[in-house]
Amino acid sequence: MTVTVNVHQAKTHLSRLMERAHAGEQIILAKAGKPYALLGPIPPSATTRRPGRLAGEYVGPEILLPLPEELLDAWEGS
Template sequence: MNPTVDVHEAKTKFSRLLEQAHAGQEIILAKAGKPYARLMPLAPPLSRRQPGRLEGRVGDEFFEPLPDDELDAWKRCCW
């Protein structure tokens, strides 16, 4: 269960609460005894794009022009 901390207490222990959140713990901040906000760790950064990681998965047919009927369907739908 996530600990609930009153706003007044959070002000005095903010650095410690930040360290706990950074370590992965979610902390609920309460105002007048009611949950008000959530202090939680940031999501890990997305991995960097890596050129060539789909090599061998996409064949030459992927780059061929679309048939006219399919192009017409796209034009009707989206333009």
């Protein structure tokens, strides 16, 4: 549902209008009887994570290989 309110009404009832917008309603703010701005809900984030987005970017299973003996000795303090 869309509702149109003038700027004075919007200033007076901003909290209520914000609640309505948050609930999904679009509110048109009018100045001198003409549509001036739109108050509505923020759309879901466009930066959702996509599986496989980095396919081909990471090459090699180095992290899964055992450490070389010299690094393992250094790590263990030997």
